[in-house]
Amino acid sequence: MDNKKLLGKRIKEIRKFKGFTQEQLSEMIDIETSSLSGIESGRFFPSLHVLDKIASVLDVELIEFFRFSSVNIPKDLDKEILSIIDKQDEKNKQIIYKFLVAAFSVIG
Numbered sequence: 001m002d003n004k005k006l007l008g009k010r011i012k013e014i015r016k017f018k019g020f021t022q023e024q025l026s027e028m029i030d031i032e033t034s035s036l037s038g039i040e041s042g043r044f045f046p047s048l049h050v051l052d053k054i055a056s057v058l059d060v061e062l063i064e065f066f067r068f069s070s071v072n073i074p075k076d077l078d079k080e081i082l083s084i085i086d087k088q089d090e091k092n093k094q095i096i097y098k099f100l101v102a103a104f105s106v107i108g
Helices: 003-017 022-029 033-040 048-058 062-066 077-086 090-107
Strands: none
Touching: 003 033, 003 048, 003 062, 022 033, 022 048, 048 062, 048 090, 062 090
16 A cells, blocks of 8 residues: 555544544645545645644644554665755744654654
């Protein structure tokens, strides 16, 4: 299963566990229900801003969305990570930072 589908599946699992419908969650994060459906079905990735809003409403750390086992790791991991970060605006870099701090506090 590809990463978009795994991420979408995980968001859906958490949403359902927290007792929200797609309509309720999409209204609370200010996106169309069809957009949330697309995220949950793995048709596309959410932006970091939307992902952060979903985490906030569902009251979970961002890391929870990525607790799945099948992730494709690129050969030049350091370069790929830096490339992804370099492409982000300041707001997304802050979200990435919060995510990394939370992730490393969990794994030590």
